[in-house]
Amino acid sequence: MKNIDTLLHVKGESQFTDDLILPEGTLHAAVFSSPIAHGKITHLNLETAKQVDGIYAILTADDIPGDNQIGVIIQDEPMLAVEEVHYIGQPIALVIAKNADIARTATMAIAIEFEERPAIFDAREAYVKEQLIGAPRTLSLGNIETAWQNCDVIVDGKVESGGQEHIYLETQSVFAYPTENGGLKVISSTQSPNDVQRMISSVLNLPMHKIEVDVLRLGGGFGGKENQATPWAVMTALAAFKLKKSIKLVLNRDEDMRMTGKRHPYSSDFKMGLTHDGKILAYQVTFYQNAGAIADLSPGILGRSLFHATNSYFIPHVKATGYICCTNLPPNTAFRGFGSPQGIFVIESAIFKAAEQMGIVPSFIQKKNLLKTGDEFPYGMKVENSQAFSCWEKAEHEIEKREQKIQNFNQIHSLLKKGMALIPICFGISFNGALFMNQANAIVHIYTDGSISVSTGAIEMGQGVNMKIRQIVANIFSVSLNRVNIESSNTKRIANMSPTSASLAADLNGNATKLACLKLLDRLKTLAAKKLNVASTEDLQIKEEILHLKGEPTDLNWQSLIVDMYLNRISLTSHAHYRIPNLYFDESKEKGHPMAYHVFGTAILEATLDCLRGTYKIDSVKVVHDFGKSLNPLIDKGQVEGAVVQGIGWMTIEELMYADNGSLLTDTLANYTIPDIRFAPDIEVDFLENSENPLGIFNSKAIGEPPFLYGIGAYFAILQAMKAFRPTLTGQFSAPLTSEKVLLSLYKV
Amino acid sequence: MINFILNNQKISTNLPFSMKVLDFLRSQQGINGTKVGCRTGSCGTCLILVGKLDKDMVSYQPLNSCLLPLAEVNGRHLVTIEGLNCPQLNPIQQAIVNEGATQCGYCTPGIVIALTAFFLNSPSLNESLATVALDGNLCRCTGYQSIKRVLTLLCQQFTLPNEEQRSSWLIKNQILPTYFLEIPQRLQTIQAPKSHLTSISPNSTIVAGGTIPWQSDSSKQVIFLSQREDLSGIQIAANRCYIGATTTIDAMQHSQVMQKLFPKIEKYFALLASTPIRHRATLGGNIVAASPIGDLSIFFLALGASVDLNDGQNQRTIPLKGFFKSYKQIDKQSNELVERVHFPLPDCHAYFNFERVCKHADSEIPSVNSAIQIQMNDGLIQQIHLSAGGVAPIPLYLTNTVNFLTGKEIKVEVICEAGKIAQAEISPLSDVRGSTEYKHLLLRQLFYAHFITLFPEQIDSRDILL
Ligand SMILES: Cc1cc2nc3c(=O)[nH]c(=O)nc-3n(C[C@H](O)[C@H](O)[C@H](O)COP(=O)(O)OP(=O)(O)OC[C@H]3O[C@@H](n4cnc5c(N)ncnc54)[C@H](O)[C@@H]3O)c2cc1C
Numbered sequence A: 001m002k003n004i005d006t007l008l009h010v011k012g013e014s015q016f017t018d019d020l021i022l023p024e025g026t027l028h029a030a031v032f033s034s035p036i037a038h039g040k041i042t043h044l045n046l047e048t049a050k051q052v053d054g055i056y057a058i059l060t061a062d063d064i065p066g067d068n069q070i071g072v073i074i075q076d077e078p079m080l081a082v083e084e085v086h087y088i089g090q091p092i093a094l095v096i097a098k099n100a101d102i103a104r105t106a107t108m109a110i111a112i113e114f115e116e117r118p119a120i121f122d123a124r125e126a127y128v129k130e131q132l133i134g135a136p137r138t139l140s141l142g143n144i145e146t147a148w149q150n151c152d153v154i155v156d157g158k159v160e161s162g163g164q165e166h167i168y169l170e171t172q173s174v175f176a177y178p179t180e181n182g183g184l185k186v187i188s189s190t191q192s193p194n195d196v197q198r199m200i201s202s203v204l205n206l207p208m209h210k211i212e213v214d215v216l217r218l219g220g221g222f223g224g225k226e227n228q229a230t231p232w233a234v235m236t237a238l239a240a241f242k243l244k245k246s247i248k249l250v251l252n253r254d255e256d257m258r259m260t261g262k263r264h265p266y267s268s269d270f271k272m273g274l275t276h277d278g279k280i281l282a283y284q285v286t287f288y289q290n291a292g293a294i295a296d297l298s299p300g301i302l303g304r305s306l307f308h309a310t311n312s313y314f315i316p317h318v319k320a321t322g323y324i325c326c327t328n329l330p331p332n333t334a335f336r337g338f339g340s341p342q343g344i345f346v347i348e349s350a351i352f353k354a355a356e357q358m359g360i361v362p363s364f365i366q367k368k369n370l371l372k373t374g375d376e377f378p379y380g381m382k383v384e385n386s387q388a389f390s391c392w393e394k395a396e397h398e399i400e401k402r403e404q405k406i407q408n409f410n411q412i413h414s415l416l417k418k419g420m421a422l423i424p425i426c427f428g429i430s431f432n433g434a435l436f437m438n439q440a441n442a443i444v445h446i447y448t449d450g451s452i453s454v455s456t457g458a459i460e461m462g463q464g465v466n467m468k469i470r471q472i473v474a475n476i477f478s479v480s481l482n483r484v485n486i487e488s489s490n491t492k493r494i495a496n497m498s499p500t501s502a503s504l505a506a507d508l509n510g511n512a513t514k515l516a517c518l519k520l521l522d523r524l525k526t527l528a529a530k531k532l533n534v535a536s537t538e539d540l541q542i543k544e545e546i547l548h549l550k551g552e553p554t555d556l557n558w559q560s561l562i563v564d565m566y567l568n569r570i571s572l573t574s575h576a577h578y579r580i581p582n583l584y585f586d587e588s589k590e591k592g593h594p595m596a597y598h599v600f601g602t603a604i605l606e607a608t609l610d611c612l613r614g615t616y617k618i619d620s621v622k623v624v625h626d627f628g629k630s631l632n633p634l635i636d637k638g639q640v641e642g643a644v645v646q647g648i649g650w651m652t653i654e655e656l657m658y659a660d661n662g663s664l665l666t667d668t669l670a671n672y673t674i675p676d677i678r679f680a681p682d683i684e685v686d687f688l689e690n691s692e693n694p695l696g697i698f699n700s701k702a703i704g705e706p707p708f709l710y711g712i713g714a715y716f717a718i719l720q721a722m723k724a725f726r727p728t729l730t731g732q733f734s735a736p737l738t739s740e741k742v743l744l745s746l747y748k749v
Numbered sequence B: 001m002i003n004f005i006l007n008n009q010k011i012s013t014n015l016p017f018s019m020k021v022l023d024f025l026r027s028q029q030g031i032n033g034t035k036v037g038c039r040t041g042s043c044g045t046c047l048i049l050v051g052k053l054d055k056d057m058v059s060y061q062p063l064n065s066c067l068l069p070l071a072e073v074n075g076r077h078l079v080t081i082e083g084l085n086c087p088q089l090n091p092i093q094q095a096i097v098n099e100g101a102t103q104c105g106y107c108t109p110g111i112v113i114a115l116t117a118f119f120l121n122s123p124s125l126n127e128s129l130a131t132v133a134l135d136g137n138l139c140r141c142t143g144y145q146s147i148k149r150v151l152t153l154l155c156q157q158f159t160l161p162n163e164e165q166r167s168s169w170l171i172k173n174q175i176l177p178t179y180f181l182e183i184p185q186r187l188q189t190i191q192a193p194k195s196h197l198t199s200i201s202p203n204s205t206i207v208a209g210g211t212i213p214w215q216s217d218s219s220k221q222v223i224f225l226s227q228r229e230d231l232s233g234i235q236i237a238a239n240r241c242y243i244g245a246t247t248t249i250d251a252m253q254h255s256q257v258m259q260k261l262f263p264k265i266e267k268y269f270a271l272l273a274s275t276p277i278r279h280r281a282t283l284g285g286n287i288v289a290a291s292p293i294g295d296l297s298i299f300f301l302a303l304g305a306s307v308d309l310n311d312g313q314n315q316r317t318i319p320l321k322g323f324f325k326s327y328k329q330i331d332k333q334s335n336e337l338v339e340r341v342h343f344p345l346p347d348c349h350a351y352f353n354f355e356r357v358c359k360h361a362d363s364e365i366p367s368v369n370s371a372i373q374i375q376m377n378d379g380l381i382q383q384i385h386l387s388a389g390g391v392a393p394i395p396l397y398l399t400n401t402v403n404f405l406t407g408k409e410i411k412v413e414v415i416c417e418a419g420k421i422a423q424a425e426i427s428p429l430s431d432v433r434g435s436t437e438y439k440h441l442l443l444r445q446l447f448y449a450h451f452i453t454l455f456p457e458q459i460d461s462r463d464i465l466l
Helices: A006-011 A047-051 A100-107 A123-128 A144-150 A193-204 A230-243 A253-259 A298-307 A340-358 A362-368 A388-396 A399-412 A465-477 A505-532 A558-567 A633-651 A706-725 A739-746 B021-028 B091-099 B108-121 B127-133 B145-157 B166-172 B178-188 B249-253 B256-261 B265-270 B283-289 B295-301 B399-405 B412-425 B436-454 B461-465
Strands: A027-033 A039-045 A055-059 A091-097 A111-116 A137-141 A153-161 A173-179 A183-188 A211-215 A247-250 A266-274 A280-292 A317-326 A416-429 A439-446 A452-456 A484-486 A540-543 A546-549 A552-557 A573-579 A584-586 A591-593 A597-610 A615-625 A682-687 B002-006 B009-013 B047-054 B057-064 B077-079 B204-207 B221-224 B234-237 B240-244 B306-310 B315-319 B324-326 B337-344 B350-357 B368-377 B380-389
Touching: A006 B091, A006 B108, A027 A100, A027 A230, A027 A253, A039 A091, A047 A055, A047 A100, A055 A100, A055 A230, A091 A100, A091 A230, A123 A266, A123 A280, A123 A317, A137 A298, A144 A266, A144 A280, A144 A317, A153 A340, A173 A230, A183 A193, A183 A230, A193 A211, A193 A230, A230 A247, A266 A340, A280 A298, A280 A340, A298 A317, A298 A340, A340 A362, A340 A416, A340 A633, A340 A706, A362 A388, A362 A416, A388 A416, A388 A597, A388 A615, A399 A416, A399 A597, A416 A706, A439 A505, A452 A465, A452 A505, A465 A484, A465 A505, A505 A540, A505 A552, A505 A558, A505 A573, A546 A558, A552 A558, A597 A706, A615 A633, A615 A706, A615 A739, A633 A682, A633 A706, A633 B145, A682 B145, A706 A739, A739 B436, B002 B178, B047 B108, B047 B178, B057 B077, B057 B108, B057 B178, B091 B108, B091 B145, B108 B127, B108 B145, B108 B166, B127 B145, B166 B178, B234 B256, B240 B256, B249 B265, B256 B265, B283 B295, B283 B337, B295 B350, B295 B368, B295 B380, B350 B436, B368 B436, B380 B399, B380 B436, B399 B412, B412 B436, B412 B461, B436 B461
Parallel strands: A027 A247, A183 A211, A280 A317, A452 A484, A615 A682, B002 B077, B204 B221
Antiparallel strands: A027 A091, A039 A111, A055 A091, A137 A317, A153 A266, A173 A183, A173 A247, A266 A280, A416 A597, A439 A452, A439 A573, A540 A546, A546 A552, A584 A591, A597 A615, B002 B009, B047 B057, B047 B077, B234 B240, B240 B337, B306 B315, B306 B337, B350 B368, B368 B380
16 A cells, blocks of 8 residues: 655655745754864853854853753763763754854854863773773573583674664754743654653753644654754754744754764674584673763663574573673664664674584574574563564575575686575564653544544654554544544644654554544444444444444445534544553563564575675565564565665675774765665565464554664675685674675685 | 746846755755755755757756756756646656655655656666666665666656657656746747856866865856866867867766777766766866876776866866876866867777776775776787776876786786786775775786786686685
């Protein structure tokens, strides 16, 4: 089913924050940020900058009426730096001017001096120097200490994975203006309107009810606007509040790349023990997470790395430990997968290494250890309704033919080699680090013309959540889709909304919407029963807008019934609240039931390597994915395809580079490469049949993040191609696997 | 005064010539379908079409409006996504909707523009050409698979007409709105700017394609070289090939003259930048920018090319290999224009190869590139040119290697020996495009690649690599 939101996109009529028509007299802001990675501010002089023609104000921490603090998990994040700076790009002041060019020019006239301090950019160095955020965290299962003695094969090693820039094509943007009685309205490109509202409230010392945050849609988010849209929105709100003017702030691409955090780089150690026949008995892993200078969402992200440390495998003895290492980089943050990709890359590397040592293919070990229903995760929960094996088997179909083709190709070609990798995935669904967030509200209005307006906390950012909610409503009422409109996400209509993240927006908000619709439907049927003189509503059903009694059409229809409800003074508005049932977690034991359910799948990736030049192409990706019963196959397929390519990008070509002083060298799209149409592989998505999921909305499963994990297979497909050229080569695990790394390892002397 | 047609509307404005079309659209006109993505020509969210009257037809190019000065739409037809919309979705838009080839929607207007340009310009409708047409559009959501489905669908749906004029065919098929029919006549009535540029003062800013960022400084006169039509074009005379300085990569790539001289030029140049940039990036700009990795500098160095310079009074000609002095320093006075680049026509027995490797993906500026031209005589190398980029402060002509190879027979030992000499000639630095070590190794590989590609009989890759 087509996504009707896209009708606006193709005409260029969809509005993004930067497209809003501005009121007369709107001023523009630019951010002045730290040019050094660590130091004490010894001198800050704004006078020259204030003299620049067209400047209205320059705001610093001194201008903040409330609490200069926007940390969500840990209160370690001043909105504007005071006394010290901890990373290049840390906001220090906000310049407000007639236009954005003038504001930017004036930032260059701000005089600042520092007493520089040594800076750390590497997670392990931070660990050694005890620069940690919070306490280390360990998940365990079985007894790792005694398990090693039963293992026939033990491998260990080190794995590195790099950061990743979100490259939402719409950069961070906000527009804020004062409303009467000292209030503010803020249009923000955020995945978390509630956090924006809350932080504005405490920074400006205003009650939350005075602040309205509204979000129409985002031009991509991917996690990068979950927590990191907040600072820009709060700064802009501060300016609107202080100057009593409407203010707009849109980051330039290079500013966005320099000032915002990215996917966390990880450095990890693993040790894996197996039996001769490939059964994994023990797995130990330590993650050194590079958090950057501020906690941001790092603790939650580390949690997910630990929870997903064993990917889609059952391992009886596990110990997974993680450290949040504080460095002088911009605060790293949520990015599709939320720490799980980093964790899963490590165990897949361990399996690769074990297979190498045992002289077998990794897929032999992978298949042997797939999760079965009833197996226990290190966090205590048992696998329910595992689809790991069914996805694998379906993907594996005709695998011998593929292998044969690759072998033949590699025999014929001396300079081109192909490689293949399989990767199974398992991803848990819920806000597992903050169980209270697993709730949502929806408000449904029906107007007397029969049209329906729905408000939820779900942010539309390309994932099609609006369309899915629209379908849920149209389906429950059995009315035409055109009757349903999904409103912007607005803090005045929906209070305390959870961010749109964790792949959960459709599940949570869809379920709340469903409950609200069911209430309305019940009212409607009660009235109809009365009118038709039948005792119970049970035999009533709306089919394509016509009320049916015992399957036979009646004279009543949607439109007439709605009007009747109104005339009979029956409420046409309903609100509902939904929370995921049966979630609990005991933090002292690190055990519980933190996930609603799990998503499974398997992908096969093939790569061709040019062994003369070190360049490669990911040829194809075949995915068998467990969608449950997909609500919208077109949208869901698109989520898989997009996530796969992002995942491949992270593993292969997306590389962040910094100068010795910590400044980002890859701060343009000319230097930071993301996949383009030439690079993108052919992707085939197969829907696993007969998968049910009563906990998802209409039996569907969450889709946003899990398929990102398939991209990890690209690393191993390239490694296999490298080994086809150099059989003596042993796998090194350091992503991204750039052509530089490939060529240097192929020709290492 | 700048006069042009914006979609279906005549515009006359006194805004500065150097204002970017993107800013004009969004800030001055409130036309917001054209999005700001990067402002560096890298993402394609700001694509527009610019149509130029050519006899009684208008030819359109997809361009990055973030880099394009208003001067370049003077007398032209500027088309944004709004100018393509009809009451019903057009077939491109419909296919995107049907296939779910838009998610967040931010890149979509640019994609529709690029596909419209494909329909306007492509010599045939096939998926591989359509893919090239989208090589300047980034999409972070879809992973491109749904977009590829759109390409397949559209290429199946339409077949180019044999006789009919392209634009009327497109109008008939509702890919273009009907007002496009009158655009040629309407453009005739708009004063086309005539320029009498002859000399330039040392204090002026020269803009050719304008793909390399430039500042418009009010104290400096800005000269838009596109107005000098005499500086563009490819000609053969007296056994040399002359290429005007403002000839674009796209024009060279599709020139029959060049294709005949370099049968693989389309393939080589398709890797450079992106379709919209190739429509703007000029040969003169590439060599004057003197980037050590400039692809055109490297290509033409291996052709033994020369450069014609003119300061309005005097013309002089120097060999291209003498043009590059040191990092971004060239043998050109500030009041001199590069007028053209020319090279002796290669002998029909000449061998030519161009190699280019990027550290991440082809869409990038390369880490190392290299070109070679060899003239064989009686089994011996009679004449050879070899160039390499990314390995020195300037686009490098590898003189010592060339000297060594001249007169030699092509065999593995000779090439290995020459490879070592080449290594001694280069001095690459570590930067975002790769480490010193990588660039050394990569140049060796590309040097071998030249011979493996051109002389597969003499040079077996297994002997030279393993
Ligand atoms: C997205 C993107 C991708 C790119 N990819 C590549 C790539 O793959 N390979 C590559 O080599 N380059 C690449 N470039 C760089 C650039 O586009 C090319 O070098 C291009 O050829 C420059 O030409 P131009 O006409 O745009 O130069 P301009 O930007 O107009 O001018 C560059 C400089 O040359 C001067 N100049 C221009 N013409 C003359 C003349 N005739 N006489 C005197 N001075 C002159 C100008 O004053 C200016 O200083 C890329 C750029 C972008 C934006």
